[in-house]
Amino acid sequence: MTVTVEEIRSIVDEADTMAEMDTLVNDLPLTEQDVDSLDMANILLLLEEKYEVKIPDEDLSQVQSINSIVNYLNSK
């Protein structure tokens, strides 16, 4: 599986969060950029559905930023 930054940004956009996509930084945690806990749960669900993976609660520290999500999914 090869996941790109653009794909993950598109999913964050689809989740309809309060974050500004134009200024969203790839290497900062999403929760520090106006993505709240409910939006984060929605983003993780969209990721699980799109990439047909299970992201367990134990792995949440590995999927905090767009870059870390890309790395996490590419390691699957």
Add this chain to the structure above:
Amino acid sequence: MLGIETIATYIPKTKESNYDLKEKFEFDDDFIENKIGVKQHAVKDEGFKSSDMCVKAFDNLKSTTDINIEEIECCIVVTQNPDFNIPHTAAIVHGKLDLPSSCAAFDISLGCSGFVYGLSNIISFMKNNGMKKGLLFTSDQYSDIVDKDDKNTALLFGDAATVTLISDDATFIPIDFSFGTNGKDYKELMCEETLQMNGRAVFSFTATTAPKHIKALLSKNTLTDKNIEKYYLHQGSRYIVDTIRKRLKVDAEKVPFDMMEYGNTISSSIPIMLQKELATTTKGNYVLSAFGVGLSWASAIIEKIK
């Protein structure tokens, strides 16, 4: 045909403001209003039990409906906060209302899916036993089990009870029901001493299960969104109601949101909204869908015939 004749509700007058809790939990107004969707949650009086709230709902039923106690043949209480482990709360309600000794009374232990399950149960039970009038109560007081320091649940839940009068003078009649359970994940929402909820797990379960379940039920009955007047979804939170609506791809005006001033009232959330629909003149099909503890879900199509 047996169905819902009318509904009465009891929502305690006492409310706790969630704005007073926003600093404690570091929530802003937008999160309270547009994500949780609860500005204040209803709290019963100290010492009030499930049966007391049922009696209050019944008092409200009596004030709006000409009802003869002697004609009640069935009394079901949906609750997971019974007055006692033994006996069943329906027996206590039966006694407090002075219902006739010939009246059947039993509890159904279910949470958010309880009204839809209860509706199917009471109609089937009454039909099979030739009964003409029955009462379906929903009643839960989560203020007794919520940890006031838990940010996942402290702002969400409200106390309430409802009573639905089932008779052959129906306003709503059932068309079809569908049910489901995922018992393997029961720990995601449970109460040992206080309520514990894995918010992410419950969100994922609901967002993936409810829309598919509703679509399958419509398809089974060869109905589409065009044939549905409204979708009455369990009011879990604003975010979950919005998420299900978006996944169903239906207009916002067809999916009422009503919990802002009293909270998530568990199995009472759908009858509280349905009670308001009784006053309208819009005939047609309505979808009910609820999901929660168990994990359990239930959906129904009902038709408003008058």
